[in-house]
Amino acid sequence: MTDVALAPKIAVIGGGISGLAAAHDLTTAGAGVIVIEKSSRLGGKVITEHIDGFLIEGGPDSFVAGKGSVLELANELGLAGQVISSRPENRGAYVWCRGGLHPLPDGLLLMAPSRLSPLLRSSLLSWKGKLRVLGDLVLPKGSIDEDESLEAFVVRRLGREVLERIAEPLIAGIHGAEPSTMSLQASFPRFLDMERKHRSLILAARSVASRPTAGNGLSYFASFKGGMGELAAALANALKDVDIKTGRAVTRLRPDEDGDGYRLVLDDGTELRAHGVILALPASETATLVSELVPEAAAAVAGIHQVATATVTLAYRIGDIPDLLGSGFVVPSVERRRIMGVSYLSRKWEGRVPHRQLALLRAFVGGQHGRELALGGKDRLVAAVREELAELIGLTAHPVLVRTHCWMGGLHQYTLGHLDRVAKAESALAAHPGLALAGAAFHGIGLNECVDSGRRAAETVLAALRLEGTPHVSVGLNSRPWGNR
Secondary structure: OOOEEOOOOEEEEOOEHHHHHHHHHHHHOOOOEEEEEOOOOOEOOOOEEEEOOEEEEOOOOOEEHHHOHHHHHHHHOOOHHHEEEOOHHHOOOEEEEOOEEEEOOOOEEOOEEOOHHHHHHOOOOOHHHHHHHHHHHOOOOOOOOOOOEHHHHHHHHHOHHHHHHHHHHHHHHHHOOOOOOEEHHHHOHHHHHHHHHHOOHHHHHHHHHHOOOOOOOOOOEEEEOOOOHHHHHHHHHHOOOOEEEEOOOEEEEEEOOOOOOEEEEEOOOOEEEEOEEEEOOOHHHHHHHHOOOOHHHHHHHHOOEEEEEEEEEEEEEHHHOOOOOOOEEEOOHHHOOOOOEEEEHHHHOOOOOOOOOEEEEEEEEEHHHHHHHHOOOHHHHHHHHHHHHHHHHOOOOOOOEEEEEEEEEEEEEOEOOHHHHHHHHHHHHOOOOOEEEOOOOOOOOOHHHHHHHHHHHHHHHHHHOOOOOOOOOOOOOOOOOOOOO
């Protein structure tokens, strides 16, 4: 006979940053919460390891400070004093192309130059490519009626050299996607807005650069003294009255027979009842789980692509390696190399190595062209990365530490039509009160967007159950405080 447990009122399926942020807001509002995570740990792709004095990030090593959502949450959790800026003396990234490293021109807003003189002096673009960039100053606005690919947009505004040598390698490190299939509206709506408001990306970038900074005193990217895992740990520690189940997966989600919410079946046969459910899962898992309950949403979410990624972190003695420049480098896909880029973690952040005679590097593998290598096993992955480091920057020394992290379906890709798919899924879910989506699959893959996604889902469910803004609500399964009032 199936064990039917009296569940807390709202179930959060998925214990990554989005799920934890949702659970945090739900408990703050007084709702009973259960968090169910199939892995043995909370935090999702935010994972920090401390090994022999090294601080190793298995997932993101930073967040965009100017967007504010992570900082706001960190302040609520008492982490304000733990936030750090990148090391100013080592800022600046490089691009490896045509056999060597070329510095990215100063003043770039990702791919749009706010200053022309550094671009014109750059060794990264040919003179033909530089002249093509200047065409942006006279080109008209594009059509705003259709979902344009990132490739089409960049080539139209700035030319193919900028796409291949600047935009694509920088974006590959974020999305691991093909610019030819990426939705501009979903992935980088800011650039669409820049064109709409200013016509020229160069003029728009100048306008942005001339504005006062947000004033938080931090660098563009920020992190935590103890690594990004501090955020996940603080969120988990704040969930004092939450039932947290790790090492358990939800295998089925269906309406409760009593018409009072939902019933969840776990992989050990346990059944839980919940009045609301937040699915903070990768797209593929979300689609499977809602296929019985909301097939229209499942079909839409199943169309959101994912791609495998992997990182290889290596530590070296400073005296054994060549001089490193800046904070790292990216590699354009047209170069046909096996890595997407390398980040010099010990040059970017304080406190990542036991002492200054050691260096910590992290190489990125994956995306459309690197999937096989990312999932091909540790030995093959490490060997390939070491070979690439030797060929690209002359680093042939034996590392004193190696750590790998592989993520099957680790990055969601916002391909053309993404916003329509998300809208269809959310519209279908709206017919099921108390059911909401969260996570990197839908409205942004950065940590700020993941935090926003979780908090937005919590607000949606609380509003559906008419608990929004009500502190310290204690609700039994047979009571109905969200009924007519």
